[in-house]
Amino acid sequence: MEDTNTLTRKDREKLQRKQEIMKAAAxxxxxxxxxxxxxxxxxxxxxxxIGTIYNYFQSKEEIFKSIIDNTFDRSYEILSQCVNDTxxxxxxxxVYTRKVFEFxxxxxxELIILVSFYTAIGxxxxxxxxxxxxxxxxxxxxxxxQKIKEGIKNKEIRKINPEYLYIFYHGLLFPxxxxxxxxxxxxxxxxxxxxNFILDVIFNGILVR
Amino acid sequence: MEDTNTLTRKDREKLQRKQEIMKAAAxxxxxxxxxxxxxxxxxxxxxxxIGTIYNYFQSKEEIFKSIIDNTFDRSYEILSQCVNDTxxxxxxxxVYTRKVFEFxxxxxxELIILVSFYTAIGxxxxxxxxxxxxxxxxxxxxxxxQKIKEGIKNKEIRKINPEYLYIFYHGLLFPxxxxxxxxxxxxxxxxxxxxNFILDVIFNGILVR
Amino acid sequence: MEDTNTLTRKDREKLQRKQEIMKAAAxxxxxxxxxxxxxxxxxxxxxxxIGTIYNYFQSKEEIFKSIIDNTFDRSYEILSQCVNDTxxxxxxxxVYTRKVFEFxxxxxxELIILVSFYTAIGxxxxxxxxxxxxxxxxxxxxxxxQKIKEGIKNKEIRKINPEYLYIFYHGLLFPxxxxxxxxxxxxxxxxxxxxNFILDVIFNGILVR
Amino acid sequence: MEDTNTLTRKDREKLQRKQEIMKAAAxxxxxxxxxxxxxxxxxxxxxxxIGTIYNYFQSKEEIFKSIIDNTFDRSYEILSQCVNDTxxxxxxxxVYTRKVFEFxxxxxxELIILVSFYTAIGxxxxxxxxxxxxxxxxxxxxxxxQKIKEGIKNKEIRKINPEYLYIFYHGLLFPxxxxxxxxxxxxxxxxxxxxNFILDVIFNGILVR
DNA sequence: AATGAATGAGCGTTCATTCAT
DNA sequence: GATGAATGAACGCTCATTCAT
Numbered sequence: 081m082e083d084t085n086t087l088t089r090k091d092r093e094k095l096q097r098k099q100e101i102m103k104a105a106a107x108x109x110x111x112x113x114x115x116x117x118x119x120x121x122x123x124x125x126x127x128x129x130i131g132t133i134y135n136y137f138q139s140k141e142e143i144f145k146s147i148i149d150n151t152f153d154r155s156y157e158i159l160s161q162c163v164n165d166t167x168x169x170x171x172x173x174x175v176y177t178r179k180v181f182e183f184x185x186x187x188x189x190e191l192i193i194l195v196s197f198y199t200a201i202g203x204x205x206x207x208x209x210x211x212x213x214x215x216x217x218x219x220x221x222x223x224x225x226q227k228i229k230e231g232i233k234n235k236e237i238r239k240i241n242p243e244y245l246y247i248f249y250h251g252l253l254f255p256x257x258x259x260x261x262x263x264x265x266x267x268x269x270x271x272x273x274x275x276n277f278i279l280d281v282i283f284n285g286i287l288v289r
Numbered sequence: 290m291e292d293t294n295t296l297t298r299k300d301r302e303k304l305q306r307k308q309e310i311m312k313a314a315a316x317x318x319x320x321x322x323x324x325x326x327x328x329x330x331x332x333x334x335x336x337x338x339i340g341t342i343y344n345y346f347q348s349k350e351e352i353f354k355s356i357i358d359n360t361f362d363r364s365y366e367i368l369s370q371c372v373n374d375t376x377x378x379x380x381x382x383x384v385y386t387r388k389v390f391e392f393x394x395x396x397x398x399e400l401i402i403l404v405s406f407y408t409a410i411g412x413x414x415x416x417x418x419x420x421x422x423x424x425x426x427x428x429x430x431x432x433x434x435q436k437i438k439e440g441i442k443n444k445e446i447r448k449i450n451p452e453y454l455y456i457f458y459h460g461l462l463f464p465x466x467x468x469x470x471x472x473x474x475x476x477x478x479x480x481x482x483x484x485n486f487i488l489d490v491i492f493n494g495i496l497v498r
Numbered sequence: 499m500e501d502t503n504t505l506t507r508k509d510r511e512k513l514q515r516k517q518e519i520m521k522a523a524a525x526x527x528x529x530x531x532x533x534x535x536x537x538x539x540x541x542x543x544x545x546x547x548i549g550t551i552y553n554y555f556q557s558k559e560e561i562f563k564s565i566i567d568n569t570f571d572r573s574y575e576i577l578s579q580c581v582n583d584t585x586x587x588x589x590x591x592x593v594y595t596r597k598v599f600e601f602x603x604x605x606x607x608e609l610i611i612l613v614s615f616y617t618a619i620g621x622x623x624x625x626x627x628x629x630x631x632x633x634x635x636x637x638x639x640x641x642x643x644q645k646i647k648e649g650i651k652n653k654e655i656r657k658i659n660p661e662y663l664y665i666f667y668h669g670l671l672f673p674x675x676x677x678x679x680x681x682x683x684x685x686x687x688x689x690x691x692x693x694n695f696i697l698d699v700i701f702n703g704i705l706v707r
Numbered sequence: 708m709e710d711t712n713t714l715t716r717k718d719r720e721k722l723q724r725k726q727e728i729m730k731a732a733a734x735x736x737x738x739x740x741x742x743x744x745x746x747x748x749x750x751x752x753x754x755x756x757i758g759t760i761y762n763y764f765q766s767k768e769e770i771f772k773s774i775i776d777n778t779f780d781r782s783y784e785i786l787s788q789c790v791n792d793t794x795x796x797x798x799x800x801x802v803y804t805r806k807v808f809e810f811x812x813x814x815x816x817e818l819i820i821l822v823s824f825y826t827a828i829g830x831x832x833x834x835x836x837x838x839x840x841x842x843x844x845x846x847x848x849x850x851x852x853q854k855i856k857e858g859i860k861n862k863e864i865r866k867i868n869p870e871y872l873y874i875f876y877h878g879l880l881f882p883x884x885x886x887x888x889x890x891x892x893x894x895x896x897x898x899x900x901x902x903n904f905i906l907d908v909i910f911n912g913i914l915v916r
Numbered sequence: 917a918a919t920g921a922a923t924g925a926g927c928g929t930t931c932a933t934t935c936a937t
Numbered sequence: 938g939a940t941g942a943a944t945g946a947a948c949g950c951t952c953a954t955t956c957a958t
Contacts, residue, residue, distance in 0.1 A: 115324040119932060120941095129940040131934085142934065170496075199408040199467060237495040244486045245495065247468055252457070255464040258408060259456055277453045285494035286446040286454065287379075306921095328949060338923040340951080349949065533742040537953060538920095547919040549955085558953065588914075617826040632803060655913040662904045663913065665886055670875070675881040676826060677874055695871045703912035704864040704872065705797075721942095746928060756944040758931080767928065 098136045099127045102150065105143045110189035113196070114144055151190045154218050158183055163223055169231025170283070177278060180253060181271050187271075188261050195258045220244065251281070263266055307345045310335045311359065314352045319398035322405070323353055357406055360399040361425050367392055372432050378440025382458075383488060389462060397470050404467045417484050430455065458491070516554045519544045520568065523561045528607035531614070532562055566615055569608045570634050574641075576601055581641055587649025588701070591667075595696060598671060599689050606679050613676045639664065667700070725763045728753045729777065732770045737816035740823070741771055775824055778817040779843050785810055790850050796858025800876075803907060805878060808898050815888050822885045848873065876909070 087095065104126035108117040119140055123130045137143045158179050166172040184191040228242040256278065262265040296304065317326040328349055332339045335414035346352045367388050375381040393400040437451040465487065469475040505513065506644045522544035526535040537558055541548045542586065576597050584590040602609040646660040678684040714722065731753035735744040746767055750757045764770045785806050793799040811818040855869040883905065887893040 120932085123941095126331045130932095130942095132934075132938080133942050135938065145347070195408045198471075199404045199464070235497055238493075238497050240489070240495060241482070241486060244483065245490070247465060248487065248490060251464045251468050255408075255460040256456060259460050272348040273450075274453065277450060278457065281449070281454070281457060281494065282490065283494045284447075285490070285492045286449060287492045288444055288447050303921095327947085339949090340924060341922050343950070343952095344921060536951085541920095548921095548953095549919050550917075552954075553917065575759050614891075617822045617882070653915055655916055656911075656915050657911060658907070659900070659904060662901065663908070665883060666905065666908060668881070669882040669886050670879040672876060673826075673878040677878050691868075692871065695868060696875065699867070699872070699875060699912065700908065701912045701914045702865075703908065703910045704867060705910045706865050724942095745926085757929090758945060759943050761929070762942060 094136070097128075098146070101128065101133060101136055102143060102147050106147050106189045106193060108143065109147070110192040110196075114140075144193075147190070147193060149216075151187075151194050152220075154183070155194075156216065156220050159220055159223055163227050168234070169227055169236045172227055172231075173282065174279060177253065178275055181257060181266075181275055184257050184261070185266050185268065185271060188266065191258055191261060195254055198254075224250070252278070255273070303345070306337075307355075310337065310342060310345055311352060312357050315398045315402060318353065318356070319401040323349075342471050353402075356399070356402060357422065358425075360396075360403050361422055362446050363392070363428075364403075365425065365429050368429055368432055377443070378436055379443045379492070381436055381440075382491065386462065386487060387484055390466060390475075390484055393470070394465050394475050394477065394480060397475065400463070400467055400470060404463055407463075409490075433459070461487070505599050512554070515546075516564070519546065519551060519554055520561060520565050522605045524565050524611060525529075527562065527565070528610040528614075532558075562611075565608070565611060567634075569605075569612050572601070572636075573598075574634065574638050577638060577641055583646050587645055587653070587654045590645055590649075591700065592697060595671065596693050597677060599684075599693055602679070603684050603686065603689060606684065609672070609676055609679060613672055616672075642668070670696070721763070721855050724755075725773075725850070728755065728760060728763055729774050731913070733774050733816045733820060736771065736774070737819040737823075741767075748757060756791065769821075774820060776843075778814075778821050779847075781810070782821075783843065783847050786847060786850055790854050796854060796863045797910070799854055799858075800909065804880065804905060808884060808893075808902055811884050812893050812895065812898060815893065818881070818885055818888060822881055825881075836847070851877070 088095055101122065105117070105122045108121055108125060109116075112121075119130055119133060122140075122143070123133055126133070133143075137146065159176065162172055162176040162179055166175050225242050225246050228237075228245055231237050232242060256274070257266065260274070310331065314326070314331045317330055317334060320326075321330075322399055328339055328342060331349075331352070332342055335342070342352075346355065368385065371381055371385040371388055375384050434455050437446075437454055440446050441448055441451060465483070466475065469483065510538050514698065519540065522542045523535070524553040526539055526543060529535075530539075537548055540558075540561070541551055544551070551561075551673060577594065580590055580597055584593050643664050646655075646663055649655050650657055650660060674692070675684065678692065728749065730750045732744070735748055735752060738744075739748075746760060749767075750760055753760070760770075764773065768869055772879065778907070786803065789799055789806055793802050838865040840887055852869055852873050855864075858864050859866055859869060883901070884893065
């Protein structure tokens with residue numbers, strides 16, 4: 081997220097327009113997918129002329145990229161905050177799981193776009209690959225893996241493969257939330273139960289003892 | 290899957306050609322996505338003329354549907370077999386998790402298409418929605434939920450929300466495998482470790498005791 | 499019309515098949531037009547395989563031509579018979595008008611195809627022009643014009659431009675009947691009234707005297 | 708026909724472009740028929756890009772419809788003017804016959820398209836039927852039939868079936884002119900003779916008295 | 917002779933991008 | 938900077954014709 085304080089009025093206005101366009105596009109992308117959303121629709125929704133869009137973005141693809149990029153940045157911020165603010169891994173899981181749920185409950189479109197981007201190979205802009213974001217992706221990965229390793233070192237959790245737990249946890253969390261969004265069941269009141277359920281199963285397993 | 294034994298030679302050949310086309314299309318769809326795959330590419334890959342494709346399928350969309358449908362049917366078969374063949378829920382999780390891993394290790398394209406179909410809202414054929422398969426989906430859901438409920442009744446696992454566990458497990462399994470496919474890490478030798486890891490965490494949780 | 503008596507059994511059968519195909523095609527052409535009728539539809543209606551059609555006709559266009567040609571021949575036969583069998587022009591108009599009405603009441607498809615062929619420039623086979631039949635057309639024209647001239651010479655009718663009367667009469671008769679066909683009003687009982695009306699107006703005009 | 712006076716410059720230009728496209732299309736349709744005219748040909752003739760056509764018309768069919776519609780409107784205007792401006796049926800026939808000849812001498816393409824549309828069942832856009840214009844058609848019919856009835860009431864013409872005379876006259880006039888167009892004989896100098904001939908025959912019949 | 921699966925040129929239509937105003 | 942008309946490459950699909958059986 082760029083720092084709006086250091087910008088001139090002109091630049092601030094430009095940034096704001098960019099964000100308006102991205103917001104309009106994000107909503108449409110999440111509803112109809114990248115390929116089935118036309119630039120005209122974006123222009124109408126953003127209340128600009130088609131040509132104007134091209135003063136802010138070089139292509140339709142760039143709008144998509146910017147949205148993903150933005151979502152990445154905000155996700156990273158959430159993660160790094162949680163990593164830094166929690167004294168233990170257990171606490172981290174509790175806080176982070178909740179934060180992620182809450183963030184995407186408020187930003188459903190972005191979750192859908194993100195998941196769609198991750199899973200829908202070849203959909204989205206033709207030559208946009210997850211690689212494009214791998215740098216940021218890696219940073220995020222590393223942060224989480226590091227936290228897991230610390231948890232193991234501190235004997236908070238059992239000695240399991242941190243790499244696998246990372247895949248397990250992140251591969252679980254986002255699809256789980258996405259599923260709720262698709263089913264229209266990501267409602268505030270129920271969120272707590274889902275969070276508790278996930279944490280309970282991850283922490284304690286399902287077996288009777 | 291149709292029974293090839295009862296068919297005439299002609300029908301068998303026709304079915305085989307259909308499957309050749311579906312296979313070619315599945316590979317391309319999984320690599321480039323539905324929208325970025327042209328009929329000409331499918332025709333070339335399947336070694337047919339463009340027009341020939343239309344002797345077997347009414348539209349590009351129908352090819353896609355047939356692939357999904359086929360994958361659904363085979364997934365259902367795996368699930369129902371596992372449900373019936375296992376005496377306990379724990380045993381079921383063990384066998385089914387392995388079977389799913391193995392099946393999609395051999396059918397990576399289908400997994401990618403399936404996940405993409407589930408997650409990529411608006412991508413794929415414009416007016417094809419998950420609803421189209423909801424009947425089959427429901428049958429599959431019910432089978433699994435029933436097995437979970439039995440496991441709870443038999444006190445194999447703790448008294449947790451079966452609905453949530455269903456979302457948890459299926460929402461975990463497929464993205465987990467898909468992720469490995471994307472990363473090119475779904476290799477036979479490593480599969481066992483992933484299976485064991487997943488079962489271990491689900492059964493026992495991650496906490497030290 | 500070929501003489502079936504002089505043909506071998508084989509040739510007779512071949513001719514019969516040709517006519518079956520032409521009949522099927524004529525019905526479809528009259529209902530859906532040349533361009534919107536597919537060879538498959540013709541094949542199905544004629545109860546032959548698609549390929550078989552090509553043993554009897556070189557192309558779709560040739561089927562169309564044959565139908566027109568056949569209709570021309572039969573029309574010519576009617577005209578020449580009427581010309582020869584009637585002692586006066588007035589009698590000729592009476593008999594011929596009735597014969598034409600009756601013929602096309604029984605062969606509505608052919609009338610529609612014929613009128614459509616005459617009027618719908620560029621519809622029908624792309625490079626088929628009325629010129630293709632101008633030889634036959636001319637013969638027909640000449641016969642009628644000759645009869646008109648005789649009528650004028652014999653002072654049956656006033657001294658008017660025979661060429662114009664020809665355009666007037668033929669340009670009137672066929673569209674008049676075609677119109678009734680389109681409106682679904684070419685029913686046997688009403689035919690007489692239409693015939694009488696046409697003859698009355700042509701003979702006597704509409705003015706009160 | 709829209710009133711160009713009340714339009715903004717932009718709208719006027721847009722209307723003009725529409726008419727340029729319609730004019731180009733009308734020429735091509737009249738030469739090659741609807742089905743054998745490609746959009747590319749229309750675009751080239753109209754000196755636009757293919758895509759541009761679609762800024763003015765939703766489909767090829769809509770261009771066709773617009774042409775027909777326009778011709779209908781102008782024909783109606785001519786008819787209603789003649790109906791209103793003439794004191795008697797005889798006068799009406801004289802004036803209207805001339806006006807129609809003159810109008811279509813200047814708008815040959817439109818006559819061909821119109822006649823082709825009326826007669827060529829199934830040609831033209833597949834799902835466009837004469838019914839689509841029946842409302843306008845009926846209005847036109849009624850106007851003419853009413854005028855005929857008045858003529859009978861006023862004893863200008865003999866007591867004949869007005870419905871039949873309507874079919875007779877309109878079923879005669881348009882094919883007659885069309886025929887001249889097809890033969891390339893609708894030249895200004897000769898027009899008068901044709902008009903006089905038609906009126907003479909309709910008024911007085913052909914019989915010697 | 918009869919068949920119908922295979923073929924691919926050809927068409928209508930879409931839409932991201934450009935550019936003159 | 939803002940606009941939207943103009944553009945044309947690209948695609949899905951059709952169907953007359955061929956040809957191996």
